[in-house]
Amino acid sequence: MALEIILNFGLLIASIAALVLIADKLINHSIKLAKIVGVSGTVIGLTLLAYGTSLPELAVSTIASFQSHSELSVSNIIGSNIYNIAITMGVVALFLPFAWKENLRREGLFMVASTLVLIALAFIGGISSMVGIIMVLILALHTYYVIKIEKRSSCEKVKKGKGSAKKEFLWCCLFLAGVLVAGNFTVHYAIQSAKLVGVSEWLIGSTIVAAGTSMPETVVSVIAARKKQMGMSLGNIIGSNYFNVFWILGISAALKPFSFSIQAVWADLVFLSLITALFFMALLKKSISRYEGFAYIGIYVLFVFYLLKILAF
DSSP states (O other): OHHHHHHHHHHHHHHHHHHHHHHHHHHHHHHHHHHHHTOOHHHHIIIIIHHHHTHHHHHHHHHHHHTTOHHHHHHHHHHHHHHIIIIIIHHHHHHSOEEOOOOOHHHHHHHHHHHHHHHHHHHHTEEOHHHHHHHHHHHHHHHHHHHHHHHHHHTTTSOOOSSOHHHHHHHHHHHHHHHHHHHHHHHHHHHHHHHHTTOOHHHIIIIIIHHHHTHHHHHHHHHHHHTTOHHHHHHHHHHHHHHIIIIIIHHHHHHSOEEOOHHHHHHHHHHHHHHHHHHHHHHHHTEEOHHHHHHHHHHHHHHHHHHHHHHHO
16 A cells, blocks of 8 residues: 555656646747747737646536536536636745736636626526527637737737747647646546545545646646746636636537536635636736735635535535
8 A cells, every 4th residue: 555655646746747847848839839920928828828728627517517417517617717816826926926017907807707607607597508609609709809909919019930830839739738648647646646545535526636627727827927928827827717617618508508506606606706806906907916826825725625614514
């Protein structure tokens, strides 16, 4: 047993190391791609990185929906969005408080709108196929707008670099796949290690798995921030959060309509609304302080304690 625990922890450390190294390469090629096509790192973060790093949530929620576990599908999205802001931005601000020049008010508003849509759907009690299709179309139109309008405005500010956009895009896709694979192995060995030391499966599911599906966003955003690519880091988190709502829940509902109870998710939505509001205020003032980083992490700790309290009863 002791040897198995050591082996699992060793594989866990190796998976995390691989995840960090691959994410570092992903950011490097994302920066090159942004320069070649003449757009800001923020646009890359809002589109390619945000959508790609949200693939684990897409897989979990879609499968849960098909297996008639609609509340699990919704809870996965809410939990991931809380983690994306609270832990990712909290950790970044704690160790690297920063300010930025990019105006992210529009994207922040769209993120807030996605949270309000989620709350409205909870009160309605579910998502029909038609509503799911509309949600997907809204995000598709928004993405088109971001790429076209942002590219037009950023062309005046971003000097195009030399190189092949197709080649860099393929490299980005390759390393993005690597991030997802390494993230999957990290979650797997974390779960195995936790089971071997006697942690309950419920606690594993509510913490490790929820954090695991958000790990690609976390690692990519933290490394982007370390490389002074603040727009890319923030764009990844903002884009991931509204992608999770409009695209993932939209696709899940379009394939199979589902219902969920407001009573089951109301507390989760309260925590999500609180952390989203705080993050939006930070976007408006274009800075995140170390104190805010403490506040974000503190909110997530309270969220976990709430979950543990529910478990106790």
